[in-house]
Amino acid sequence: MWLLCSLIGLASSALIIWQDVKSRKINHWLLFLFGLSGMGWQLLYEPVLGWIHFSFSIALVLAVLLVIGVWAYIVGKQEWLDDRLGLSDIFMLIGIACWFSPEHLLIFYGISVGVILVSANLLVAYDVLKKGKKVPLAAFLAVFFIADLL
DSSP: OHHHHHHHHHHHHHHHHHHHHHHSOOOHHHHHHHHHHHHHHHHHHSTTHHHHHHHHHHHHHHHHHHHHHHHHHHHTOHHHHHHHSOHHHHHHHHHHHHHSOHHHHHHHHHHHHHHHHHHHHHHHHTTSSOTTOOOOHHHHHHHHHHHHHO
């Protein structure tokens, strides 16, 4: 059964990548399915610790989003944050939290966001990506998720 959850997670990740790159709009039901399959995988793989991992991972994501929101408010960049971080990106991060234990989530998020930031800056520096263009964050996170799951 956990194999079915893994396959659903991989398939929905591939669709998330395609939708985010193609139209920058991701179907929220697809993100819900991704998170739900992650929660199912977590509970089937570790029945006792699954709820604890799920709860702490969601709390970590909410803490990260709270810190980002407070930072944007203090610095006065609310419009910049609203323009750069979409609702699909937030839902994708919550969906990823459903898949991982808190420790794995911190490692995954730290590495993936670091690589995404460096990659995006290199693409802008070499004029592959125009400055100010939005980076498909959910698609990049889905690529890292697929690599991690495989």
